[in-house]
Amino acid sequence: MSVVVAPQRLLGDVAAGDELPALNYEVTATTVVLGALATRDWRPMHHDKDFAVNRNGTQDIFLNTPNQAAWFERYLTDWSGPHGRLARVTFRMKGSVFPGDTMCLHGVVESTEVDEVGCGFASVAVTLSVDGDVKTTCAARIALPVSPDDNPWARRGDQWRPSPAP
Amino acid sequence: MTPDDALSGALDLIGKEQYHEVGEFPVERGYVWTSCASVENGNPLFWDDEVAGALTGGPIAPPSMVSVWFRPHHWAPGRTEQALPLQVHFDLKERFGLPEAVMTDNTIEFHEPVRMGDVLRTHQVLRSVSEEKTTKLGTGRFWVIDVVYSNQDGALVAVESYTGFGYRRVGDGSS
Numbered sequence: 001m002s003v004v005v006a007p008q009r010l011l012g013d014v015a016a017g018d019e020l021p022a023l024n025y026e027v028t029a030t031t032v033v034l035g036a037l038a039t040r041d042w043r044p045m046h047h048d049k050d051f052a053v054n055r056n057g058t059q060d061i062f063l064n065t066p067n068q069a070a071w072f073e074r075y076l077t078d079w080s081g082p083h084g085r086l087a088r089v090t091f092r093m094k095g096s097v098f099p100g101d102t103m104c105l106h107g108v109v110e111s112t113e114v115d116e117v118g119c120g121f122a123s124v125a126v127t128l129s130v131d132g133d134v135k136t137t138c139a140a141r142i143a144l145p146v147s148p149d150d151n152p153w154a155r156r157g158d159q160w161r162p163s164p165a166p
Numbered sequence: 167m168t169p170d171d172a173l174s175g176a177l178d179l180i181g182k183e184q185y186h187e188v189g190e191f192p193v194e195r196g197y198v199w200t201s202c203a204s205v206e207n208g209n210p211l212f213w214d215d216e217v218a219g220a221l222t223g224g225p226i227a228p229p230s231m232v233s234v235w236f237r238p239h240h241w242a243p244g245r246t247e248q249a250l251p252l253q254v255h256f257d258l259k260e261r262f263g264l265p266e267a268v269m270t271d272n273t274i275e276f277h278e279p280v281r282m283g284d285v286l287r288t289h290q291v292l293r294s295v296s297e298e299k300t301t302k303l304g305t306g307r308f309w310v311i312d313v314v315y316s317n318q319d320g321a322l323v324a325v326e327s328y329t330g331f332g333y334r335r336v337g338d339g340s341s
Contacts, residue, residue, distance in 0.1 A: 003216045031204075038197075038204035040237035056266060057303070057335055065269045065328075067204065069230040074207035082211045082221055086229045090273040153222045153279070162275045 008081020011112055011120030011144040020079045020107035020124065025071075027063070029099040035067030062096035072126060072138045075105045080122075083145045085152040087121060087162035091138040101130040107140075117159050120146040172261050176295045176309075185253050186289045189235045190242075193284045197234065198227050226279040232315055232324040235286050254290045254311050255330050264306045264332035271310075271329035278321040286323060287316045293327070306333030 025031075029049075036046035041064045044051035052061045063071075072091065077084050097103050107126040114120050126138040141164065143152035152160075167175070202212050210217040211226065218225045227235075237251045259267050280286070293310040308331050315323040 003220050005217050005220045034204045038201045039231075039234050040197075042237075042240045056268075065272050066230070066233050069272065069274065070201055070205045070207065070228065073228055073230040074202075074205045074209070077207070077209045082209055082217055086276050088273070088275045089230070090271070092271045093269065151221055156278070160277065162277060 005082065007083045007145045007148060007150075009079065009084070009144060010148070011114070011122065011146050014109055014112055014122050014144065016109055016111050018109040020075070020109075020126075023075050023078070023105040025103050025105075027097055027099055027101045027103055029061065032061050032063055032097075032099055035070070036064050039064060039066035039070070041066060058096055058098075060098040060100075062098050065093065068093070068097075068128065068136055071103075071105065071128070072140065075107065075126060076124065076140055076142055079107070080142055080144055083151060083153070085143040085155075087141040087143055089138055089140045091136055093136050095130075095133065095135040097128070097130060097135050103135070104129050113164070114146060115161055116165065117155075117161065118146065119152060119155060119159070119161065120144050120150070121164075167261070169262075172263075173295070176258060176261055176292070179254075179292045180294065181291065183289045183291055187236065187287070189286045189288075190238055191235075191285075193227055193235055193280055193282055193286070195225060195282055198225075198231065198282075201228060201231050201234065222279055225282050227281070229276040229279070229324070230274065232274065232276070232280060232286075233313065233326060235280070235284075236288050236313075236315075252290065252311065252313065252328065254292050255309070255328070255332075258292075258295070258307075258309050258330070259332045262307055262332060264334055266304065266335060267306075267330055267332040268303065269328055269330050270308070271327075273327040275325045276323075277325075278317060278323050280317070280323055284317045287318070289314055301331065301333070303331070304333035304335040306331055 033047045045056045046064045107124045110123045124140045128136040291312040296308040311328045313326040
């Protein structure tokens with residue numbers, strides 16, 4: 001018999017301007033290397049400081065792109081709960097995140113909507129910054145249940161539209 | 167190859183499907199847990215079978231892991247050349263003689279969830295190549311590459327779009 005899991009956050013609980021709790025995390029070389037290996041990214045700038053400095057011209061090894069995606073997903077679903085279904089993320093790297101940095105993820109709800117097939121979405125702007133300097137921005141669209149018995153994960157085919165209508 | 171030939175050849179590739187590939191291994195939970203551990207992701211969908219059963223019909227992988235299932239092993243028996251993920255990106259670096267590169271933008275649109283045991287398929291599509299530009303990193307070109315993922319049943323799993331910048335460092339005359 002399957003369990004009943006109550007949603008942590010409904011679309012109706014969310015409004016434009018809401019701030020998500022900030023997440024602060026002290027990045028170490030282990031963070032960078034673990035993230036690179038967890039994403040099967042064997043490129044040396046994510047584990048070899050000598051290569052990163054002398055070939056890439058960066059100050060140290062740095063967080064790779066797929067691992068940053070994992071950080072953004074974790075941040076968003078910490079807030080949404082397990083019913084939250086990521087639909088689309090767009091992020092832009094403005095600077096690198098190095099060992100010794102304390103990265104801060106912070107999000108603001110920009111808008112909410114219910115699409116033409118009844119799926120609820122929140123659009124959230126997330127920044128990843130170090131000492132107030134924005135390193136990466138992430139525009140995320142995440143589905144949230146519109147009622148206690150709604151489950152965005154149950155949507156298939158044409159009932160799931162991860163990008164907003166043009 | 168002249169610079170004009172290099173650009174013309176690249177422009178010819180825009181919109182064409184390249185590098186159809188099948189994942190080297192089925193999606194598995196060990197890697198899901200390694201990924202979740204790397205970012206301390208405690209979402210019960212990935213750790214609690216009852217929650218996964220109730221919400222997603224069984225265990226799934228974090229959507230953001232979609233590209234992970236395609237990165238080749240660092241070594242494999244019999245392989246004579248280093249396999250590179252996002253081969254179109256490396257092809258462009260070589261085509262334009264740009265020794266360094268970074269990714270600047272990444273968009274992922276998620277469709278069907280990825281489940282344990284799935285063997286994913288992918289192909290790459292070059293979307294655009296810029297004129298030569300100079301940034302603080304050096305001089306080079308931006309390009310956009312889509313990576314399209316589907317599962318063994320042909321269902322679309324995700325479309326990932328990368329913007330890369332291939333460049334030559336300032337003062338580096340090598341090509």
